[in-house]
């Protein structure tokens with residue numbers, strides 16, 4: 001079979017990313033992040049879409065050059081159709097439509113969440129690769145989502161449990177914001193927590209039935225604890241931030257792992273994968289390894305470069321859809337919310 005070249009575009013939040021795939025192998029994966037949001041402690045949608053407008057052409061150009069692929073060689077364009085911020089999505093979706101029309105090639109719409117899950121299947125030239133076997137359960141944890149998904153094939157996925165309010169990454173970001181630590185907070189909490197005592201504080205955990213998650217109560221519990229402590233000592237956070245970060249992070253990890261453990265027990269699937277931006281977290285990765293050893297799970301953890309938002313994960317979904325002739329028409333609008 002001839003090689004298939006796909007250009008993939010991701011612009012669902014605050015990363016403008018383009019990748020070129022040759023079949024299931026990534027040739028380039030170029031991402032421009034947006035530092036403009038740091039000063040606001042979170043993504044400002046209007047600023048995000050403006051930055052995408054500036055970044056999209058140079059990022060796509062860089063991805064093609066790095067891959068050594070001419071745009072005339074492309075067989076299709078895959079793009080994130082949703083979920084995400086509408087203004088951000090519109091930039092990538094419109095660019096994909098315009099380029100596909102001008103090149104006369106088909107378009108493939110990709111669900112961002114499927115991208116996170118199938119990131120495990122991205123191959124790299126000269127790098128040994130192992131992907132989870134179907135069926136497997138995927139703990140998908142990012143800034144916008146926290147879900148347990150049963151993955152039966154490249155295209156058959158069912159949500160087993162999901163957050164009823166905030167996502168795990170959002171909770172990490174909020175915790176960092178409350179401590180005045182900058183954005184995105186997850187990696188900062190991760191670094192600080194390495195030097196802290198995870199048993200120093202106890203924060204409340206949710207009691208939600210089934211396999212669903214909730215993180216809003218934990219956020220409130222953290223905020224109220226801090227308010228009390230700072231009232232007695234205004235420098236409290238500065239003096240104890242490593243212990244606060246470690247204890248908060250440990251609570252998030254416990255909540256995530258507890259429901260995953262229950263889902264695995266009930267569904268009797270011991271193959272487990274981790275996906276999404278929060279999967280970069282050190283404590284969560286350690287917990288995955290510890291549970292695997294203890295309960296005999298077969299685990300898959302993606303490479304760091306494929307955990308946070310990137311276009312290669314959109315490209316891998318695009319490749320499998322291409323094989324199924326699953327193309328989309330020009331009238332498909334972006335969507336901000338969805339399930340898988």
Ligand code: KG4
Pocket residue numbers: 013141142143144145168169170172173184185186187190276277278279280281282307308309
């Ligand atoms: O998947 P992603 O890049 O974007 C979404 O689709 O949401 O995830 C971003 C989230 C942010 O909340 C960020 O703080 C979190 O992932 N994150 C981390 C770490 N690296 C990124 N959270 C905890 N520890 C990390 N090392």
